[in-house]
Amino acid sequence: MAESEGGEKTEEPTRKRLDDALKKGDVAKSQELSTWFGLAAATLVVSIFADGTTASLGQTLTRFLASPERIAVDGASLRAMFGGLGLAVAAALALPMLMLAFAGIAGNMVQHPPIVTAEPITPKFSKISPASGFKRIFSVEGLLNFFKGLLKILIVGIVIWMVAWPERTRLATLAESDLAGLLPLLKELSLEVMVASVIVFAAIAIADYLFARHRWRKKLMMSLQEIKDEHKQQEGDPHIKGRIRALRQQRSRKRMMAAVPGATVVIANPTHFAVALKYEAGMNAPMCVAKGVDAIALRIRRVAEEAGVTVIENPPLARSLHAALEIDREIPAEHYKAVAEVIGFVMRRRGGR
Structure with a gap:
């Protein structure tokens, strides 16, 4: 018990401790979950918008390939041409990019509520200190991130091999295929790889989020002494409260005697x-x-x-x-x-x- 009352953190974090962490931007966050949302959105974008976006951009760029000699190269014409080209590309990519942006926001929203704080971007010497950077790289968390990266590469490689191996005969003929037949095949294979990756990464993202939340709560664990100190801060130090009470009684007694x-x-x-x-x-x-x-x-x-x-x-x-x-x-x-x-x-x- 004496050891627990000292520095050993055996108690669950209080509501105030959790709120203070959230105010500082210290939240349980899994990068893998955000990655999964981005991958799922990219898969959806490819399956829905690939044909339409490709056709739209193809029509816009056809004249550059079909009849480049007819393109006027004077200043006004070039400005108008590039302006129209930019608008056409933006219109074709607007909805897909919007979906990807929404997926990035959703990947963070499902993990924690929106937080407005300048704490993470506040300049600190520890963030630029070489010693601190070395410790971060070779810390337990740095090693975990390194092995997670290797695991992801391995999984993606296995998924690509599982999708590509049955199609090895068709892939061998790609060099002899024309463009019209090549694009549908590439889209089909890309979707197969992306769908398989989404399914596999779903399990990885969930496991990583649960692990990140467990580490976050463990980091915020408190000792009995910290809980006592927090209660003192919230309710006031009994010695200080007693002193204030005595001063009030003294003033009240002076007014009474007067x-x-x-x-x-x-x-x-x-x-x-x-x-x-x-x-x-x-x-x-x-x-x-x-x-x-x-x-x-x-x-x-x-x-x-x-x-x-x-x-x-x-x-x-x-x-x-x-x-x-x-x-x-x-x-x-x-x-x-x-x-x-x-x-x-x-x-x-x-x-x-």
Whole structure:
């Protein structure tokens, strides 16, 4: 247990730890999953748009091959020709490129919600340090990425061989085929390779994402001491909170003592309780301006006597008022009669009505 409370990270990350990581752009991300989305989108683009895009670009470029001598080479004509060519190519490739861009975004969106942060691009010396770069290359993660790259090359090679080997007879005749027969065959073989790669890479991408998420959560694991420190930051250090509470009580006591000279009467027992009440014409009921027990009660009495405020000793009433009253609150109705008799007595002593 002592070791766990120290530096060993045995606890699941808290919600705050996960949120802080997301704010910094530290998320579980699999590059293989993003690659799979791009490969799947490319396969879809080839299967849907290959014929139409090829035909459109073929029509646009035919005149460059069929009759190049008719192309005007003056400045205005060249600008118009290249402008039209650019628009034609952009129109033919717009939808396929849009699908590929959407696949790239989707590959990241399915792994984590959108995050806007400058943390990953913030300049840091560790990012340009040769020592840090060397450690990254030859770290465990660098070796894992290296072997993953080799595995992908091996898998792609096996997929291409499995698709191409049954077609070896047809591939041998490609050199003798005309262009019209060559393009459909290449498209067919390309699609077979891409579909097979998509199927195989789906398993690789899922496994890599689960592994990346496991490593990410393991990296964010916390020790018991880190959890305690986090609770202290969120709830406040008990020592600091105690100090703040003491300062507030001290200020409140000073304000209370400052109000004692303006009280009408202080009701007390000889040593333990003291309650200072204030009553003026127009008030609904007398109000408590100060109260205390023991040392504070003695201090209230001393301040009252120094200011000429009448102190009445009535132990039962002092105890009940102390228990029932809060500072700056009117006395409850059940004490009206007893307090009225006391204040009436004080006013008669002062010669008031």
